[in-house]
Amino acid sequence: xxxxxxxxxxxxxxxxxxxxxxxxxxxxxxxxxxxxxxxxxxxxxxxxxxxxxxxxxxxxxxxxxxxxxxxxxxxxxxxxxxxxxxxxxxxxxxxxxxxxxxxxxxxxxxxxxxxxxxxxxxxxxxxxxxxxxxxxxxxxxxxxxxxxxxxxxxxxxxxxxxxxxxxxxxxxxxxxxxxxxxxxxxxxxxxxxxxxxxxxxxxxxxxxxxxxxxxxxxxxxxxxxxxxxxxxxxxxxxxxxxxxxxxxxxxxxxxxxxxxxxxxxxxxxxxxxxxxxxxxxxxxxxxxxxxxxxxxxxxxxxxxxxxxxxxxxxxxxxxxxxxxxxxxxxxxxxxxxxxxxxxxxxxxxxxxxxxxxxxxxxxxxxxxxxxxxxxxxxxxxxxxxxxxxxxxxxxxxxxxxxxxxxxxxxxxxxxxxxxxxxxxxxxxxxxxxxxxxxxxxxxxxxxxxxx
Amino acid sequence: xxxxxxxxxxxxxxxxxxxxxxxxxxxxxxxxxxxxxxxxxxxxxxxxxxxxxxxxxxxxxxxxxxxxxxxxxxxxxxxxxxxxxxxxxxxxxxxxxxxxxxxxxxxxxxxxxxxxxxxxxxxxxxxxxxxxxxxxxxxxxxxxxxxxxxxxxxxxxxxxxxxxxxxxxxxxxxxxxxxxxxxxxxxxxxxxxxxxxxxxxxxxxxxxxxxxxxxxxxxxxxxxxxxxxxxxxxxxxxxxxxxxxxxxxxxxxxxxxxxxxxxxxxxxxxxxxxxxxxxxxxxxxxxxxxxxxxx
Numbered sequence: 214x215x216x217x218x219x220x221x222x223x224x225x226x227x228x229x230x231x232x233x234x235x236x237x238x239x240x241x242x243x244x245x246x247x248x249x250x251x252x253x254x255x256x257x258x259x260x261x262x263x264x265x266x267x268x269x270x271x272x273x274x275x276x277x278x279x280x281x282x283x284x285x286x287x288x289x290x291x292x293x294x295x296x297x298x299x300x301x302x303x304x305x306x307x308x309x310x311x312x313x314x315x316x317x318x319x320x321x322x323x324x325x326x327x328x329x330x331x332x333x334x335x336x337x338x339x340x341x342x343x344x345x346x347x348x349x350x351x352x353x354x355x356x357x358x359x360x361x362x363x364x365x366x367x368x369x370x371x372x373x374x375x376x377x378x379x380x381x382x383x384x385x386x387x388x389x390x391x392x393x394x395x396x397x398x399x400x401x402x403x404x405x406x407x408x409x410x411x412x413x414x415x416x417x418x419x420x421x422x423x424x425x426x427x428x429x430x431x432x433x434x435x436x437x438x439x440x441x442x443x444x445x446x447x448x449x450x451x452x453x454x455x456x457x458x459x460x461x462x463x464x465x466x467x468x469x470x471x472x473x474x475x476x477x478x479x480x481x482x483x484x485x486x487x488x489x490x491x492x493x494x495x496x497x498x499x500x501x502x503x504x505x506x507x508x509x510x511x512x513x514x515x516x517x518x519x520x521x522x523x524x525x526x527x528x529x530x531x532x533x534x535x536x537x538x539x540x541x542x543x544x545x546x547x548x549x550x551x552x553x554x555x556x557x558x559x560x561x562x563x564x565x566x567x568x569x570x571x572x573x574x575x576x577x578x579x580x581x582x583x584x585x586x587x588x589x590x591x592x593x594x595x596x597x598x599x600x601x602x603x604x605x606x607x608x609x610x611x612x613x614x615x616x617x618x619x620x621x622x623x624x625x626x627x628x629x630x631x632x633x634x635x636x637x638x639x640x641x642x643x644x645x646x647x648x649x650x651x652x653x654x655x656x657x658x659x660x661x662x663x664x
Numbered sequence: 665x666x667x668x669x670x671x672x673x674x675x676x677x678x679x680x681x682x683x684x685x686x687x688x689x690x691x692x693x694x695x696x697x698x699x700x701x702x703x704x705x706x707x708x709x710x711x712x713x714x715x716x717x718x719x720x721x722x723x724x725x726x727x728x729x730x731x732x733x734x735x736x737x738x739x740x741x742x743x744x745x746x747x748x749x750x751x752x753x754x755x756x757x758x759x760x761x762x763x764x765x766x767x768x769x770x771x772x773x774x775x776x777x778x779x780x781x782x783x784x785x786x787x788x789x790x791x792x793x794x795x796x797x798x799x800x801x802x803x804x805x806x807x808x809x810x811x812x813x814x815x816x817x818x819x820x821x822x823x824x825x826x827x828x829x830x831x832x833x834x835x836x837x838x839x840x841x842x843x844x845x846x847x848x849x850x851x852x853x854x855x856x857x858x859x860x861x862x863x864x865x866x867x868x869x870x871x872x873x874x875x876x877x878x879x880x881x882x883x884x885x886x887x888x889x890x891x892x893x894x895x896x897x898x899x900x901x902x903x904x905x906x907x908x909x910x911x912x913x914x915x916x917x918x919x920x921x922x923x924x925x926x927x928x929x930x931x932x933x934x935x936x937x938x939x940x941x942x943x944x945x946x947x948x949x950x951x952x953x954x955x956x957x958x959x
Contacts, residue, residue, distance in 0.1 A: 223725055227732030234733075235740045263876070325869045347869045347941075354869065355942045381873055383907050383938040 262302040263381060266324040266348065267292055269308050270341075273333040279361070282412055287341065287370050291328065293410060294374030294388040297635075299610065299628040300381065324348035328377055338362065343373040345380060355380055360655070367412070368655040375652070387606045390650045392613055393417065393427040393436060394624050397642035404438060409606070409626070409649070411637045418451070426646045430473050430497070433651045437461060437471035437480055437497075448482045450497065461499045472516045472524075473497070481505070481515035481524055492526055492543075505543035514558045517541075518565060518585075525549075525559040525568055536570050538585070549587035558602055561585075564609035567629070571601055580614050582629065593631035605629075606649045613637070615645035873938050874903070874951060882930035884957045885922045895920060896956040897927045903949045909935040915952060927955040 267288055272278060279287055288305065295301040304321045308329065320327075331342045339361040345354040357376060359369035368389060375386030390409045395402050396416075402423045407414040418424050423441035430436065433453075440449040448462040448471045462468030466486035473480055477497065484493045484504075490511045495502035506512040510530035517524055521541065528537045536550035536559045550556035553572035560569045565585070572581040574592065580603045583590045594600045598618030605612055609629065616625050622643035627634040638644045901912035912931045914924045931953065940949060 219725065223729040224732055226729040227734075228736055230729070230733035231736035231740060234737050235744075263873075325872060347867070349868045352867075353941065353943055380938050380941075381869070383873070383877055383934075383936050 263300055263326075264304065264321060264324045264348075265295060265301045265377070265381070266304045266306060266320060266327045267295075268306055268327060268329040270330040270332055271308060273331060275334045276332050276339060279332065279339075281367050287330065287332070290367060290370045291330075291374055294371060294386070295328075295377065297410060297633070298374070298378050298386055298388070299633050300378060300384075320348075326354060326377075326381060327351075328373075330373065332361070341369045341373065343376065345377055362655075366655060367408075372655075384610070385608050385652065387608045387611060387649070387652070389652045389654070390607065391653060392624065392626075392637065393429065393648045393650065394615075394638065394644050395425055395427070395646040396638075396644050399642075404436070405644075407624075407638060409637075411635075414638065426470050427648045428471050428473055429648055429650045431475055431477045431651060433653045435477075435497070436648075437473060437482075439469040439471065448480065450480075450499075459498065461495055461497065462493070463495070463499070463502050468493070470514050474517050475519055475521045481517065483513040483515065492524065494541075505539065506546070507543075512537075516560050518561045519563050520565065525561055527557050527559065536568065536587075549585065550583065551587055552583070552590045553581070556581075560604050562605050562609045562629075563607055566609075569603040569605060569612055569629075571603065580612065582612075591631070593627065593629075594634075602646055604647055604649050607651045611649070613647040613649050615647060617643075867941065867944070870938065870941060870949075871951075874934075875953075877937055878930050878934040878953065881933040882955065883926060884955075885920075885926050894956060894958050895923055896954055897924045898952055898954045899924075899927050899931050900950065900952050901931055903937050903940065903951065905940045905944070905947060907936040907939040909937060910948070916954075918955075923955075923957065927953075930955070 270287055281287070281290060285293075292303045292305060295303050304324065306320065309320075309327070325348045327346050327348055329344050329346075331344070333340050333342065335358075341359045341361050342356065343359060344356045346352060347354060355376065357373070359372050360366075361369045371388035374388040378384060378386035378388075387409055391406050392409060393404055393406050396405045401421050402425060403419065404417045404424050404427050405414055406417050417436075418438075420440060420442055423439075425439040425441075427436050427438040435453060436451045437448055438451070439446055442449075445464075446467040446469050447460055447464075448468045450459045450461050451457070452459075461471065461480050462482055462484060466484050468482050468484045471480050471482045479494055480497050481492060481494045483490050485491075489509060490513050491507070492505045492512050492515045493502055494505055505515075505524070506526070506528070508528065508530050510528055511534075512526055512528045512530075514527040515524050516526065518538075523538055523540055525536060525538050527534050529535070530537075531548060534555045534557050535548055536556045537546055537548050539546040549568070550570065550572070553574050555571075555573035557571045562568065562582075567582045567589075568585055569580060569582045571578050572590075572592070573579075574581075578599045578601060579592055579594045580600045581590055581592050593612070594614075594616075598616050601615045601617070603612050603614040611626060611628055613624060613626050615622055622645050623639065624637040624644050624647045625634055626637050637647075895918045896916075897914055897918035898916035899912055900915040902910040904910060909931060912928060914928055917924050918927075940946075
């Protein structure tokens with residue numbers, strides 16, 4: 214009896230070892246089997262925009278044609294999103310006949326992919342089933358459902374557009390983002406939010422005071438900004454879900470121009486005492502403030518690098534304002550901007566390769582970008598009007614800025630190569646201090662603006 | 665009770681020493697065993713069985729189970745090897761695409777295209793497998809039911825020519841591009857499977873996207889002076905389903921280290937690439953990317 218159980222145990226142990234080794238080796242065999250290889254070739258030369266085709270959407274029975282604000286159809290919105298992404302050249306056409314291989318004879322030549330969608334009812338909700346297929350073979354690239362909600366929501370189309378950008382380029386789109394900015398209300402200033410395409414503006418703060426320079430937390434659920442409530446300028450945080458305000462900067466002195474660290478845990482800001490501005494850092498809830506710069510000159514406009522290891526800021530320690538970079542702890546300070554009489558308000562690209570800033574060239578303030586070592590300066594605006602406050606979009610391919618022209622300040626957007634400039638805001642009272650949000654989900658957008 | 669410390673040494677408490685001694689994995693070596701036995705001539709009994717016997721039994725058990733494991737593993741391995749023995753699986757998947765990509769490298773003018781097609785035919789003929797290969801150029805051959813117009817792929821490149829005016833196209837470019845690709849596909853030695861080719865033609869968009877993204881990240885070193893008019897290097901890498909690039913390496917160096925490094929850096933910087941299409945059957949795609957610089 215005993216020997217038998219021992220034999221069984223031995224066999225069991227042997228089997229276990231064998232199974233483990235077997236699985237381990239099987240992993241490799243599986244890897245070797247599931248492979249596909251292709252050969253490509255790159256030659257020097259310029260690239261054009263990707264030709265993409267949008268077919269009219271199909272409405273299943275029970276659904277009625279959807280119109281958004283300004284009478285836009287979902288196809289219009291998708292076309293706009295794809296055009297704004299600055300990746301695509303969009304064409305439109307009717308729905309293609311079903312079946313593989315059969316293509317619309319009106320399809321423009323060289324179309325790389327075709328976007329289409331079906332709008333249908335599912336459990337009382339309206340769904341937009343987006344579909345992208347290869348322009349040559351008609352084979353599916355992806356299919357995905359987007360909830361339009363009971364009231365048709367533009368965010369579903371934005372999400373579809375971002376997925377198209379992802380599948381066609383590997384980049385994250387910015388269609389599901391909003392831009393926070395400051396709007397003048399007579400003598401006070403308040404923060405407003407607007408969708409990245411210039412639709413759906415709403416007022417976020419109602420503090421009836423001066424509110425300036427908003428900055429998004431990386432998660433898109435909080436904002437930090439400068440508030441003059443209570444007589445002194447302070448950095449204030451605002452939770453967008455619960456609408457709660459909290460103070461970030463310590464009392465005494467004037468604190469302004471907050472910048473979140475990429476991990477969302479710290480906030481860098483400028484604090485002025487006795488006429489000397491220095492860069493400070495504190496936890497996002499205001500705890501453990503610490504001073505980073507020690508210079509009798511004015512140090513301001515801090516901004517984190519995307520890895521959180523460095524901070525770019527403006528300082529006039531060389532005589533006039535220029536952009537400097539220091540380590541997160543305040544050491545290793547070095548000047549990086551050498552082009553232009555003045556350089557101000559740096560913003561580090563989320564891709565980490567470039568810094569956008571305002572440069573004074575030919576007596577005009579323009580938006581420029583440079584590499585993080587200060588080389589490769591590119592001037593993105595020409596000398597018409599005064600440009601300020603450049604801020605990157607989360608994709609590192611677009612910039613938002615304010616522009617003063619003809620006595621009016623407006624928020625503008627452009628691609629990071631200076632193309633595709635468009636004005637985002639209008640109306641009475643100047644608008645400035647824009648900040649581009651990270652990607653926001655529909656739920657968080659619904660919750661925004663109602664604190 | 666024995667004084668254990670005198671037997672094993674002057675360290676540790678007796679209890680500690682006993683623990684050490686009783687471990688079955690200790691003293692597996694027969695030599696060791698013998699040496700220790702010599703030092704301890706008296707049988708060490710505790711409750712009838714000697715600890716040496718226990719230890720030997722443990723060792724035996726382990727040996728037997730290892731042998732059993734070996735046998736089972738061997739059987740499984742042989743079985744698996746038989747089940748998955750390398751069937752003549754030609755690397756056709758590498759071949760279908762270059763045909764498609766002729767139009768991608770750079771849209772050649774019409775005359776170049778004609779020349780290119782002649783060239784391709786020539787290569788195919790030399791492989792003596794023309795009949796099998798020609799239908800391979802058809803896209804979506806596996807989409808049963810729908811007859812696919814054979815002429816379609818041939819129509820396509822001229823379309824792209826109209827559409828993407830190339831800055832500096834020469835017939836030489838097109839022919840050269842083709843040649844290099846066929847040099848590669850020559851290794852495939854013919855055998856084709858139309859289904860796989862049809863499947864592959866569906867990913868033309870993807871390969872274009874990969875090429876475009878890496879091209880935007882590519883900064884060929886300036887002032888590259890060579891005697892040859894053209895410098896080229898091939899970089900190989902894998903892309904997983906989510907579009908992440910795995911290890912990349914220079915497969916064919918150009919002979920100019922700076923150029924190779926720039927090519928490799930372009931690939932690294934382009935990470936992540938677009939996710940693979942939802943229906944893509946494999947876990948990853950292998951890409952052999954040739955960087956060509958023309959003086």
